[in-house]
Amino acid sequence: xxxxxxxxxxxxxxxxxxxxxxxxxxxxxxxxxxxxxxxxxxxxxxxxxxxxxxxxxxxxxxxxxxxxxxxxxxxxxxxxxxxxxxxxxxxxxxxxxxxxxxxxxxxxxxxxxxxxxxxxxxxxxxxxxxxxxxxxxxxxxxxxxxxxxxxxxxxxxxxxxxxxxxxxxxxxxxxxxxxxxxxxxxxxxxxxxxxxxxxxxxxxxxxxxxxxxxxxxxxxxxxxxxxxxxxxxxxxxxxxxxxxxxxxxxxxxxxxxxxxxxxxxxxxxxxxxxxxxxxxxxxxxxxxxxxxxxxxxxxxxxxxxxxxxxxxxxxxxxxxxxxxxxxxxxxxxxxxxxxxxxxxxxxxxxxxxxxxxxxxxxxxxxxxxxxxxxxxxxxxxxxxxxxxxxxxxxxxxxxxxxxxxxxxxxxxxxx
Amino acid sequence: xxxxxxxxxxxxxxxxxxxxxxxxxxxxxxxxxxxxxxxxxxxxxxxxxxxxxxxxxxxxxxxxxxxxxxxxxxxxxxxxxxxxxxxxxxxxxxxxxxxxxxxxxxxxxxxxxxxxxxxxxxxxxxxxxxxxxxxxxxxxxxxxxxxxxxxxxxxxxxxxxxxxxxxxxxxxxxxxxxxxxxxxxxxxxxxxxxxxxxxxxxxxxxxxxxxxxxxxxxxxxxxxxxxxxxxxxxxxxxxxxxxxxxxxxxxxxxxxxxxxxxxxxxxxxxxxxxxxxxxxxxxxxxxxxxxxxxxxxxxxxxxxxxxxxxxxxxxxxxxxxxxxxxxxxxxxxxxxxxxxxxxxxxxxxxxxxxxxxxxxxxxxxxxxxxxxxxxxxxxxxxxxxxxxxxxxxxxxxxxxxxxxxxxxxxxxxxx
Numbered sequence: 001x002x003x004x005x006x007x008x009x010x011x012x013x014x015x016x017x018x019x020x021x022x023x024x025x026x027x028x029x030x031x032x033x034x035x036x037x038x039x040x041x042x043x044x045x046x047x048x049x050x051x052x053x054x055x056x057x058x059x060x061x062x063x064x065x066x067x068x069x070x071x072x073x074x075x076x077x078x079x080x081x082x083x084x085x086x087x088x089x090x091x092x093x094x095x096x097x098x099x100x101x102x103x104x105x106x107x108x109x110x111x112x113x114x115x116x117x118x119x120x121x122x123x124x125x126x127x128x129x130x131x132x133x134x135x136x137x138x139x140x141x142x143x144x145x146x147x148x149x150x151x152x153x154x155x156x157x158x159x160x161x162x163x164x165x166x167x168x169x170x171x172x173x174x175x176x177x178x179x180x181x182x183x184x185x186x187x188x189x190x191x192x193x194x195x196x197x198x199x200x201x202x203x204x205x206x207x208x209x210x211x212x213x214x215x216x217x218x219x220x221x222x223x224x225x226x227x228x229x230x231x232x233x234x235x236x237x238x239x240x241x242x243x244x245x246x247x248x249x250x251x252x253x254x255x256x257x258x259x260x261x262x263x264x265x266x267x268x269x270x271x272x273x274x275x276x277x278x279x280x281x282x283x284x285x286x287x288x289x290x291x292x293x294x295x296x297x298x299x300x301x302x303x304x305x306x307x308x309x310x311x312x313x314x315x316x317x318x319x320x321x322x323x324x325x326x327x328x329x330x331x332x333x334x335x336x337x338x339x340x341x342x343x344x345x346x347x348x349x350x351x352x353x354x355x356x357x358x359x360x361x362x363x364x365x366x367x368x369x370x371x372x373x374x375x376x377x378x379x380x381x382x383x384x385x386x387x388x389x390x391x392x393x394x395x396x397x398x399x400x401x402x403x404x405x406x407x408x409x410x411x412x413x414x415x
Numbered sequence: 416x417x418x419x420x421x422x423x424x425x426x427x428x429x430x431x432x433x434x435x436x437x438x439x440x441x442x443x444x445x446x447x448x449x450x451x452x453x454x455x456x457x458x459x460x461x462x463x464x465x466x467x468x469x470x471x472x473x474x475x476x477x478x479x480x481x482x483x484x485x486x487x488x489x490x491x492x493x494x495x496x497x498x499x500x501x502x503x504x505x506x507x508x509x510x511x512x513x514x515x516x517x518x519x520x521x522x523x524x525x526x527x528x529x530x531x532x533x534x535x536x537x538x539x540x541x542x543x544x545x546x547x548x549x550x551x552x553x554x555x556x557x558x559x560x561x562x563x564x565x566x567x568x569x570x571x572x573x574x575x576x577x578x579x580x581x582x583x584x585x586x587x588x589x590x591x592x593x594x595x596x597x598x599x600x601x602x603x604x605x606x607x608x609x610x611x612x613x614x615x616x617x618x619x620x621x622x623x624x625x626x627x628x629x630x631x632x633x634x635x636x637x638x639x640x641x642x643x644x645x646x647x648x649x650x651x652x653x654x655x656x657x658x659x660x661x662x663x664x665x666x667x668x669x670x671x672x673x674x675x676x677x678x679x680x681x682x683x684x685x686x687x688x689x690x691x692x693x694x695x696x697x698x699x700x701x702x703x704x705x706x707x708x709x710x711x712x713x714x715x716x717x718x719x720x721x722x723x724x725x726x727x728x729x730x731x732x733x734x735x736x737x738x739x740x741x742x743x744x745x746x747x748x749x750x751x752x753x754x755x756x757x758x759x760x761x762x763x764x765x766x767x768x769x770x771x772x773x774x775x776x777x778x779x780x781x782x783x784x785x786x787x788x789x790x791x792x793x794x795x796x797x798x799x800x801x802x803x804x805x806x807x808x809x810x811x812x813x814x815x816x817x818x819x820x821x822x823x824x825x826x827x828x829x830x
Contacts, residue, residue: 279716286701301694 002072002116005046010060010206012401018205019401027401030408031065037411038120039069040147042134043127044084046073050201050330051127051155057204057400058407065404074131075116080109084130087169091129093160093325103168111137117146123411125151126176133172149414152176152194155201157327157348158186177414182328183349197410200352202403203333203394209306210337213314221311225304227296233264234373235316237309237334240269240281243325245345247288248366250295252322255370257294260377264294266312271299313338318373318383322363323347333398336360336390341383343372353398359390417487417531420461425475425621427816433620434816442816445823446480452826453535454484455562457549458542459499461488465616465745466542466570472619472815473822480819489546490531495524499545502584506544508575508740518583526552532561538826540566541591548587564829567591567609570616572742572763573601592829597743598764612825615767617818618748618809624721625752628729636726640719642711648679649788650731652724652749655684655696658740660760662703663781665710667737670785672709675792679709681727686714728753733788733798737778738762748813751775751805756798758787768813774805 016024039062041055055071062069076084083102090096110133117138124147126132135143135150143150152173158166158181166188173179174193181187184198203210219229227233234253238244246267253265267285271278282297289295298304298312313319319335319342326348333353335342342360344350354360361372376383396402431439454477456470470486477484491499498517505511525548532553539562541547550558550565558565567588573581573596581603588594589608596602599613618625634644642648649668653659661682668680682700686693697712704710713719713727728734734750734757741763748768750757757775759765769775776787791798811817 279714283701283712286698287704287706289702290705291702297698299694 001118002042002074002113003046005055005071005073007056007059007071010057010064012061012064014206015399015401019395019399023401023405027065027405027408030405030412031067033412033415034408035066037067037122039067039123039125039411040119040121041069041071041125041127042074042131043071044074044076044081044130046071050328053204053207053209053330054201054400054403055127057207058404061400061404062407065408074109074113074134076109076130079105080130087129087165088156090162090165091156091158091169093157093162095162096165098162098164098168107133107137110134114138120145121147123147123149123151123414125153125407127153128155129169132169135175136172149178149411150176151178151180151410151414153180153199154186155182155327156186157182157325158188161188178410180410183352195413197406199403199406199410200349200398201328201330201333202398202400203330203337204400205337207306209310210334211310213307213310218311218315221308222315225296225298225302225308226293227264227266227312229315231262231264232260232317232377233266233296233315234318234320235266235268235312236320236322237268237313237331238321238323240267240271240278240285242281243323245322245324246281246285248324248369249320249322250285250288251366252320252369252373253295255366256373256377259374263317264296266296266298266316268298268304268309268312269300271301309334310338313340316340318343318376320369320373321345321350322369323350326350329353332360333394336387337394337398339384339387339391341376341386342390343369343376353393354390355393358386359393360386416533417457417489417528418461420470420486420488422471422474422486425472425479427476427479429621430814430816434810434814438816438820442480442820442823445820445827446482448827448830449823450481452482452537454482454538454540454826455534455536456484456486456540456542457489457546458486459489459491459496459545461486465743468619468622468624468745469616469815469818470542472622473819476815476819477822480823489524489528489549491524491545494520495545502544502580503571505577505580506571506573506584508572508577510577511580513577513579513583522548522552525549529553535561537563538566538829539564540568540822542568543570544584547584550590551587564593564826565591566593566595566825566829568595568614569601570597570742571601572597572740573603576603593825595825598767610828612821614818614821614825615764615813616743616745616748617813617815618745618752619815620752622721624725625749626725628722628725633726633730636723637730640711640713640717640723641708642679642681642727644730646677646679647675647732647792648681648711648730649733649735650681650683650727651735651737652683652728652746653736653738655682655686655693655700657696658738660737660739661696661700663739663784664735664737665700665703666781667735667784667788668710670781671788671792674789678732679711681711681713681731683713683719683724683727686716724749725753728755731755733758733791735784735788736760736765737784738765741765744768747775748809751802752809752813754799754802754806756791756801757805758784758791768808769805770808773801774808775801 059069059071083105086096114134114137176194179194222229319340321344323345328349346362356362363369474484474486498520501511529549529552591609594609637644734755736759738760743764761777771777778784
């Protein structure tokens with residue numbers, strides 16, 4: 001047995017006013033074929049990141065629909081996480097050295113976790129590369145007793161994956177019945193065993209990050225982090241990381257500030273204590289900001305959590321997501337859901353969400369970014385229209401109920 | 416029993432070429448009266464900070480001198496360290512709220528540690544406020560069985576201590592036989608029980624931080640941290656903390672750079688992961704530096720440890736320690752020992768080390784700091800002379816052997 005992650009229950013009925021009767025009806029229809037089905041979601045961490053956010057919403061909704069879903073976390077230790085971090089980076093296109101010792105460590109922990117696997121499930125959904133080997137390490141017959149159907153859910157953009165790492169991982173992935181990718185273009189060639197499905201991620205409109213906030217709560221939060229609630233601000237929520245281009249955001253803000261001297265900029269990031277690179281990019285960002293204290297650099301170290309992110313997105317004049325490379329970009333979804341006009345980089349899954357001129361603007365340079373912001377600041381009506389269209393686009397495509405539906409369809413397809 | 420901190424042995428004879436025969440002879444003379452005496456140094460942490468550095472050198476030297484010395488660390492948990500951090504800040508003059516819950520926590524952990532105390536010693540040296548209550552929490556008779564003589568070593572500048580915290584602590588301190596302060600002016604009035612001694616801190620000339628380095632090793636380290644070894648640099652080694660005035664150092668560097676455009680600045684700091692204030696001041700420093708990449712902000716997060724500090728001090732054109740408030744300032748001692756000209760703030764224990772115009776320059780403003788650096792850069796002979804005098808001043812007064820001597824004298828005085 002692994003450790004179950006305790007998640008508070010959720011009621012699907014509460015989503016009806018948001019998503020409408022048809023969506024609820026379809027979910028119930030699909031679930032009727034899966035009553036009592038035992039579903040295990042297995043991943044490496046209960047905290048942080050989009051995967052944890054999605055499971056926190058999806059697992060209780062599956063239970064409310066009559067399935068028996070659980071979310072468990074594999075066992076690991078520092079040496080294992082070092083290796084899986086390298087795998088993660090290498091699959092995202094960074095060069096990492098991939099050694100026999102790393103192979104041995106990954107295999108040892110996957111074997112260990114396979115040995116801990118002792119409860120039967122109808123569907124086992126294994127998330128990301130960390131525990132991907134468990135299926136192969138269960139002996140074949142036992143694997144089919146413990147999990148009737150095995151799904152591997154890859155949340156990573158594999159487009160630029162380092163070949164030796166993907167080649168190592170592929171045979172483990174090939175053993176699954178179904179593999180789920182976020183985008184069409186992330187699907188890897190050469191997988192022979194499994195079926196493939198595309199399921200984009202989604203946000204939970206009932207989560208602390210996305211439920212509507214009162215003006216008063218929002219302004220209290222702005223004030224307590226030194227942001228002037230009486231003056232407009234631009235906002236980007238992203239790690240300090242060159243692919244998120246925080247220095248480019250500052251440059252665009254500076255261009256905007258020439259015509260809008262009242263403008264502020266709020267950059268919100270989550271910092272990991274054990275990530276020296278994160279600190280290097282934080283330093284670059286802080287130095288680009290210089291002593292312009294209208295630029296606010298806020299992190300979890302300043303007590304910025306989900307509620308604060310909600311507040312900063314809610315009251316932003318324009319939300320920026322100037323990514324140069326991006327998996328999907330759930331922060332864009334969050335901003336669109338809050339009817340914010342979004343100016344975002346033409347990268348990864350962002351164009352799925354931001355349809356240029358319809359639900360936001362796609363840009364490829366600092367100058368374009370500044371121009372589009374200028375335009376939005378001068379055209380409040382256009383800004384409002386984008387925001388409203390963006391919210392409907394999210395309602396249709398990127399809410400957690402659509403995600404639940406896609407999983408139910410995948411399960412039904414494997415019956 | 417507490418956990419013993421394992422420290423590698425040291426041989427006093429190795430210090431003879433550095434400190435001379437007379438010093439060695441005096442140490443042996445004093446130690447001859449203490450052969451076999453069991454000494455316990457008890458503090459709260461084995462890592463980081465000046466106390467750990469001093470004990471790492473002093474404990475093995477006491478053993479080499481024929482005493483039986485040990486260094487142990489008390490047991491604690493997060494709630495206790497929260498309280499002792501507040502005590503530390505409050506004693507240093509910061510306002511902290513001092514609540515009955517904090518009192519209860521501190522007392523509970525001191526009682527717990529008193530209960531763990533089960534080995535007899537001739538001298539117990541308790542460092543700093545964290546474990547200061549252990550003596551009172553041992554029942555009186557038992558205290559004198561387990562420790563014949565009790566010493567409390569205070570490493571903190573108590574000049575501005577918050578009264579309610581010191582008033583709370585005083586009765587616990589009053590139970591000791593001897594209390595040791597760093598400077599005369601740190602001695603608190605109102606202690607009735609103990610004798611008082613003044614023992615300034617000291618550096619270990621044989622430590623990685625202070626042994627001579629080859630030019631090649633130094634330049635390798637500079638290069639690997641992006642510092643141009645062909646161009647001069649100023650250096651300050653200090654936490655990012657308003658009392659160390661890193662932004663003032665950057666301002667002084669800027670004034671200097673007007674006449675010496677080749678000049679670089681290296682700020683080296685140790686950052687604690689769990690110290691949000693540290694990050695705030697890091698941000699202020701980085702923003703003051705702006706995108707002048709001749710200003711290098713280096714920390715343990717970039718892999719800067721003792722050897723690197725040694726290198727940066729060794730090759731600095733001028734070492735700055737522009738403190739506005741300072742306990743003693745061991746980084747000044749380290750720089751003087753390396754014959755570096757030092758420009759330092761007129762604060763705390765710095766004037767003991769930097770005698771203005773003799774072993775360095777004392778300054779009270781950014782402009783003075785820049786002027787004295789200017790002067791030193793233009794007067795290489797003066798700079799060299801200061802450096803040499805500084806080294807002799809440290810040899811005489813601030814090497815670990817003098818520290819060992821003072822402790823031996825304290826022990827002998829209590830026989």
